[in-house]
Amino acid sequence: MENIQRLAWTFLIIVMQCITRSAAAPFVAPAQAPLGPATTHYDFDVTVGKGAPDCFEKDVILVNGEYHKQIEVVQGNILEVTVYNNLPSTWPLVSEGISIHWHGFSMNGAEWYDGVGYLAQCPIQAGTNFTYRFQVNEQPGTYFWHGHAGNEKVDGFVGPLIVRPAGPEALTYDEEMVLFLSDNYHTSATALTFPLNRPFDAKKQTNETGGWDWVAVPQSITLNSHGFYGDCDLLAGTNTAIAPKCNVTTQWVPPGRSKFLPYSAVTNPGCKRENVTVEAGKTYRIRMINAGSLAYLSVCFADHNVTIVAADAYPTNPLTVPCVDINLGQRYDVLLKADRPVGNYWLSAVVVNATRTGSPAGYGVLRYAGANASMLPTDPIPQPESVAPWTFGTVSKITLPKEYLDPKTLPKGTILPFGQASLAPPNATKTLLVNLTQPLLPNGQLRWALNNVATFGTPTCAPTLDLLRRDPGLMARDANDTRLGKIPQDLAAKQMGNDFEVPMYLEDGSPAPAMPVAEKDFMLLIKGDVVDVIVQNLAANANGGDYRPGVGANRTAQEQHPFHMHGHHFWVLAYGLGHFDEATNSSSFNTVNPAFRDSFTIFKNGWTAIRFKADNPGVWILHCHTDWHLFMGQKMYFATSPELAQAPPADLPKCPATCMYNFGPFTPSFVQTRWGNTGYST
Ligand SMILES: [Cu+2]
Structure with a gap:
């Protein structure tokens, strides 16, 4: 459906460009009423399935069977997404259902579709559906969508969202790609969340409540939705400095949780490290999104600098950096020129200022077409402590280009x-x-x-x-x-x-x-x-x-x-x-x-x-x-x-009989009664 809409829209743009270019022939508007904005429609069939983002299999939330589904819309179009909540009623959530927030969208005039549970809508309960429908009056650029009723985002209910310009793209590049960054826990989000409601103060704890328990560091960092838990394969190289990464006993694992075994391509043939393939001589626009729940990441392309050209969808003065510090919820669009010798280079995402022992890092490969596909980069693997975090000076250099500051030079389509x-x-x-x-x-x-x-x-x-x-x-x-x-x-x-x-x-x-x-x-x-x-x-x-x-x-x-x-x-x-x-x-x-x-x-x-x-x-x-x-x-x-505010849409989700967001105390017996053992399943 959306492809047809895109084709129709592209055709319309081409026709319009032909018309505006033939200056000699006056354009006479047809007598019919003008066309309204096109509609881009998606159905989201939301289910639970098995996934192994970092080679450890667990339950994940899927959309039409996809993990981290990407969607796109053209500026000015109506975006229409029908969400069918087909999660089993036994799937534990910290709310009474799910919702979607369009992260970075200003939603001006669309205040009922912003997606925060109980703020503008009640959650979409299991077995029901709801259609988000609004005009995308947003700056073309890089965004993401994610659940916002409880913690369903952490279980995988999240994905890239790209807004295309209605006219020509303002930036110049040869190809583009998304770099969707996240962190991955082996335990379900809700099981991690329950203990945050328990008494921290020892004097208030009982045998029934138990004590407060922190979620601790994630088990892995994923690049484009897959990573490599433990990454023991890196031990095969000569760099023994990375050996501790395979020793998960150094990870802080709360009492009662498993110290899962590390994985490798040998023990798990399905394991795959992210490979980003580029062609020598081309310039790439990389749409970086940090969709994680805890990890503030520094992303580096070994031997390459990248140039930041947009932050949270809006353009910036070009800023060339060796690494991009991207925090949770942030997006950076960067240009990368593949101007190094054909070969394999590390693509790394390390936690900024990692202070907790065992914070994992995500490692992928930037691979030039023609390089040996069976080889890892021969350079030492980047270590978190060797990546200098951005200073205030760096982050303060992210500024607006001057043409956006003057009405006379403001680029068309700026929101x-x-x-x-x-x-x-x-x-x-x-x-x-x-x-x-x-x-x-x-x-x-x-x-x-x-x-x-x-x-x-x-x-x-x-x-x-x-x-x-x-x-x-x-x-x-x-x-x-x-x-x-x-x-x-x-x-x-x-x-x-x-x-x-x-x-x-x-x-x-x-x-x-x-x-x-x-x-x-x-x-x-x-x-x-x-x-x-x-x-x-x-x-x-x-x-x-x-x-x-x-x-x-x-x-x-x-x-x-x-x-x-x-x-x-x-x-x-x-x-x-x-x-x-x-x-x-x-x-x-x-x-x-x-x-x-x-x-x-x-x-x-x-x-x-x-x-x-x-x-x-x-x-x-x-x-x-x-x-x-x-x-x-x-x-x-x-x-x-x-x-x-406008009157609410007639089909806004019905509120549940009891609203449960962040209810407590999530004692083991409460969880057992509400969800059975699934509440604590890993
Ligand atoms: Cu905070």
Whole structure:
């Protein structure tokens, strides 16, 4: 079906080009009504099957029998995807079904199809179907689709999504390919998720609940959906430095889980390392996507530099680098020129700043046509510790090309925020400081919090967007169930008075909670607001109480967080170290040509400032794209003029009788009752 649509569209473009080129003959519009946009339709038959992405066989979620199915659509077309949830009812999920988020799409005017479970829709329950249908008014480029009701993405419900330009491609290259990066766990996502809800605080644990248990590092990194668990074949070479990679006992495996045996092409003939084949002399556009759940990756093509030309679909000034640091949820389009001698070169994806013993790396081969296909590269295999991570200087060089900053030179087909004449950033009208912490809740659960609020669950068993659309004052009145952010009048004074003060206020004017709570963090915005958000990293590994200085213990460790925002692209103004101080740090903001993205990293011991235009009525989530952090509450919502949202589509999925997202405590007996042994199957 989609191929026919593509053919028809291509034919139309050719005809249009012929017409516009024959300048001598005047073009007279036909008398009929103009054609509407073409529709690109996909059916997604969602099932569970056996897969072995890294040679270890496990249950995976498939779409039409495919793992990580790729889809494409032309800018301006209607994208229509009918999702048939044919997962067995015994398949354990942390939600009551599945949904799809179109990662990186702004969804302006399509607020009901953004796919966050319980926010804009209830999940698509087992045995039912739902059709996503919206016009793709998005920048041509590289995106991906993934489940967003629970953790179904981690089990494989994710794939590349490419938006083609309606006209000629702006970039010049000979061929293109997708490099779909992920990390792979041998245990089901839900079995990994259950223990995150159990009490971290030993005093709150019982024999029945057991204790909190971290998911630990993935078992492998996959390149284009396959990898090589253990990669013992590399031992056959002369480089003994990689020997520890085969010793999985060095991997941190939580108590009670298996230390699976490593695999090799000898013991598993089906094992395959990713080979990317290129022809000497050609230039390749490589669409890199990090769809993993934990691993921040540095991707290197040995002996080759690559040139970044787009970040999160929007063009960038060309930046030539030896390796690309790509965080969860991010995409980079790079150009690679095959200008080295014909041969085999390592294609490696190592974890950036790997600190956990046993973090795996993904290794593939960049193979020139004509090279010996049975040989591995003879160079030493790249080791994580030998790959230098990007500095703030590198990531700050990702900027907008100047033709995108001026209405007179703006390339055709550029998607702009509402009311903008170019991608030059407007001045901010509001500022929000978000403090990231990892508190313990009074019930002993360990959570991630934004301004001391760990967000999960829903107020009622209905889409939040529908509740707010009908009654925008609902959250404000329901102060016991939600926390409503307000903008401080004087952020600078707050900052100078106390680095740790939370400039976020509740509806009644009282400050945000001094002690951590499990609630919902909302910030109400008015359409047209231009909002600066400064996300401040604070110490993780809290061991009790809140994050105020002197309270609690063990506050030294910090983790990087890959944040992503729905419903918008935004300008990434600055990255900084230490505590953000408005008086000194806001002068470092790049307000001339900042990158226009939908993801940003909050580095360890640092802060990141973004600016977005609230041009899209609806409820939009800002969250960490580490799936495990998202589950543990690391998210908040921007509700932009919800009264302006459209009425929901009549066929929106019915809400289940009970809404179960992130319900607890996931004790073994609860899991046994709900799903039987499959809840813990590996
Ligand atoms: Cu995080």
